[in-house]
Amino acid sequence: MEKVDTTERLARLRELMKKHKVDIYIIPSEDSHSSEYIAPCDARREYITGFTGSAGCAVVTHEKAALATDGRYFNQATKQLDANWLLLKQGLQDVPTWQEWSADQSEGEKVVGVDPTVISAPDARKLAEKIKKRGGQELLAVEENLVDQIWGEGRPPRPSEPVKVLAKQFAGKDVKTKLDELRKDLEKKKSSGFVVSMLDEIAWLFNLRGNDIPYNPVFFSYASVTPTTATLYVDESKLSSECQTYLAENGVSVRPYERIFEDTQVLSESLAVANGDGQPEAKIKKFLVSNKTSWALKRSLGGDTKVDELRSPIGDAKAVKNETELEGMRQCHIRDGAALIEYFSWLEDQLNAKKVELDEVTAADKLEEMRSKHKHFVGLSFDTISSTGANAAVIHYKPERGSCSIIDPEAIYLCDSGAQYLDGTTDTTRTLHFGEPTELEIKAYTLVLKGHIALDVAIFPKGTTGFALDTLARQFLWEEGLDYRHGTGHGVGSYLNVHEGPIGIGTRIQYSEVPLASGNVISNEPGYYEDGNFGIRIENIIMVKEAETKHRFGDKPYLGFEHVTMVPYCRKLIDESLLTKREKNWLNEYHADVHAKTKDYFKENELAMKWLERETVPF
């Protein structure tokens, strides 16, 4: 990894800070839409620090510069940061958070500034409170982004890929219905309108897909919906005439992307007139924005007196898939499973029979090629994690072309990968061994598998959250003093982002806020990792559905899961003696299902067919 010399960039930034009377300038990683993945033009934090990791925040004062990042990136940041930078290792004891560090610097009425379009309103509020407590001045919203000004011509242009209509056969619900339902919700919440800033929410609401951000079929945009209007803020040149007609037919006006701030200001002023003066707060029909909305957008809508922040009702609606989306998920996972079976059988043959030397990226390329032949394939849903031996212990491992490892046939191989199809998004992890696994590897794999099965078969009353179910997946590891340091499940979009909220299964407290509901699609991926040695993860996508139970206490539905991922588990990593009868039955039924649903893809592929037969023989 190369170091970038940031001396000149920092000097120029500090000049601009002086000009704007800013003592401390914050450069978050986020774009204006709280996107998990960002476009290159939004990589301001990377540009100013030289650090390329996905998470982190830079803070620059006139004397110092600090980068804060988490445990995944301590090594990488140490290698990439030059001597101008102090590394704040977040999560270590006695290391301040970047908010605390910024507040410490602000002591003595210093001014902390930030571009309000790249920090969420709640984050800005919390930061401002910390600064105030330490004796700094009010947090300053610096309207121009100072890093963009230094970056100048070197900054990549904002992507402008075409936007396409997602046919009803895939979306399952038309835009008019979605808008109607949203408006009903707004009426119930006594709100004047909802301003949408999350890109996947906009794509879902209008049944449109784009290609502005790697792996995420979204496009740069904002939207606002009121009882009588729906407006999409997007660069019109991205819209084909089909798209334009479609939007017009659905009563959606189109306005330029940049106009959102002027228009929200107008909306805000209209609200003042409609409400009149002197009304108690409860009587004002406020605007709603999601709690991920930028500080800038909230400010332009008039701030707290005119805006309520909440968990996005579109995010909630999007997470409950309709029947078409659920069926799409089933179908695309069968095709995706066929591609993975083809890949694993090919890989085993290359390594064991043909003794070919293969590196992690070359192998992953082959997997992509196999996936891409399938119907409705659009692209990958994230960077494939193709990892051998000790690399498998790195939870967010990203093999680099050229410098990655050769796959060792005598070590664990962990493959976490997924794709975008028109009918759904996939995300599957299988851990394999092409040689002789160690006793500990077999033990760990079997315990992870037992947790994976326990979650799959769980039945729970409506109202139960992913927080409450998480323990089921960990219990067998815990009993041996083992655990894993990541969540057990994340929501998955329908031909949208592979990670989506608001649901999840894990120990994060926000997962205790949203009950799982029939129609949710979520991953089931416990694991175990031994640093420098090996890693194990087993991941299926599961869908929440009503369960048939003998009783129905409390007169409410009981829910369970349906698994859609169709790839065999690794037999040689399973210690049968640790499985209960019920677990063996579950495995046999699962393998029979995989066999039945994928076998027709291998009529002309003897290698894959043999592999499938061998791996799905009953226990």
Next chain:
Amino acid sequence: MEKVDTTERLARLRELMKKHKVDIYIIPSEDSHSSEYIAPCDARREYITGFTGSAGCAVVTHEKAALATDGRYFNQATKQLDANWLLLKQGLQDVPTWQEWSADQSEGEKVVGVDPTVISAPDARKLAEKIKKRGGQELLAVEENLVDQIWGEGRPPRPSEPVKVLAKQFAGKDVKTKLDELRKDLEKKKSSGFVVSMLDEIAWLFNLRGNDIPYNPVFFSYASVTPTTATLYVDESKLSSECQTYLAENGVSVRPYERIFEDTQVLSESLAVANGDGQPEAKIKKFLVSNKTSWALKRSLGGDTKVDELRSPIGDAKAVKNETELEGMRQCHIRDGAALIEYFSWLEDQLNAKKVELDEVTAADKLEEMRSKHKHFVGLSFDTISSTGANAAVIHYKPERGSCSIIDPEAIYLCDSGAQYLDGTTDTTRTLHFGEPTELEIKAYTLVLKGHIALDVAIFPKGTTGFALDTLARQFLWEEGLDYRHGTGHGVGSYLNVHEGPIGIGTRIQYSEVPLASGNVISNEPGYYEDGNFGIRIENIIMVKEAETKHRFGDKPYLGFEHVTMVPYCRKLIDESLLTKREKNWLNEYHADVHAKTKDYFKENELAMKWLERETVPF
């Protein structure tokens, strides 16, 4: 249940409200110490409404009067309230909370008032916000309690039972050490001192016990601890000369109970001087109070600018029992188990062999008599729930002397009871059947037992909360579409309150805030209830301890439980075919343990000995 005519009381209250310029007056159930059980002199809400249930809040306007209570008490409140009262059924859809109802009444700049000594500071703050939003005036702290003024001479005097020193042989840690540890914590938190208002926290801190509140060995008091002082606010006449010497030796000053408000005001003023002016907020060494402290106490300490609210550090320390307390718990549960075994064998003999007719209270009296013979017995720890048949389905059933049911030998009998011993507090539930249980009763009992065992054997990493473990106890019921509407476990005091925070096992979000720690003592009590038919609950007390695991991932301790309750389960309610081998082994080991530890108590009681032998034969 009798109705009280509240017409005159309400008329007099409304006169006083006029005098104090109050439009809406709130009468909470709580005393000034957020006690779960209250003394008769604090039962103001009961006096004004005529409703005797333990939970509820009364709100009186000049035209209306409302009582809010929860599902446990809908029937009772309907029977007890006279026509002056509107019942707000809390938890039902479209029924406002009492806070919402009060806020609705406040519209148009009305004044809502409350005695600030009987509402916690956080509750007052939330109420004030709701009122403000609806257009009412600032919440008014009415210094005199208006109900007390009407009640007059009829009001029982405040209890003044003697306070005793709890010997080191039971407390395990001396007052000096407890004060030192608290002061270290205060220093770490950069605080000027802690003002204590919870009665059990004061009893624990000073190793004193009283008898002012039924079942809870506490005494009316406040306390304040600063780096150099420790002051106990208590009616000095309660203190024997032994007590007074003991306190003096430990550097604890004694001041009259009522002086707390004057003294905290003085403390508050001294803080202003010590801090000087114009300091940023972070530099002020504030006072700490627990988040259960009354609004009055926080006001007298100077409010938000001088006081930080937090979960009480004394509550946290108290929940982690020392070795002496843990050993006391083991020992008192053996004696308590012997009493329960004697009782159940006697009851079976009375009902089945002797065909005696026994009502629920008479039986419970016999149990108390049997307990009271044992060493270190002080009294019961709560009203015994002795319930037959359908009564067992009423989770908080309280049999009334004279009017309670005759125990039906052909129905389920549920007994939830406990006692205070000098060396610990017990709480045990066993569900029995003296005749032929139904298939459903057996099925439900077995599923509850499976959950009870799953929680007992759980192993989990340090940092895990009772919220995360709750699912283990419910999983087998859920699978059949069954569930129970209460928590799975509550903290238990050491010769203190049978319910204590901050830990718990259940779905309440606060149980996700405090990890279980080695030394915690908590109940394990899943159940199942079928309205009008039967109820099942199985409860042991379990203690958190370090577990021996093969591995130790994350280099942190893994924890598990030790059970101390020593009473056999009901064999005829267990369907052996639903148990795994491991569950049967667990039961056999448990029963062997119960047998070994209690048998010596029955050398002269053949009936009990036979019953014990029969109930502990291995599966």
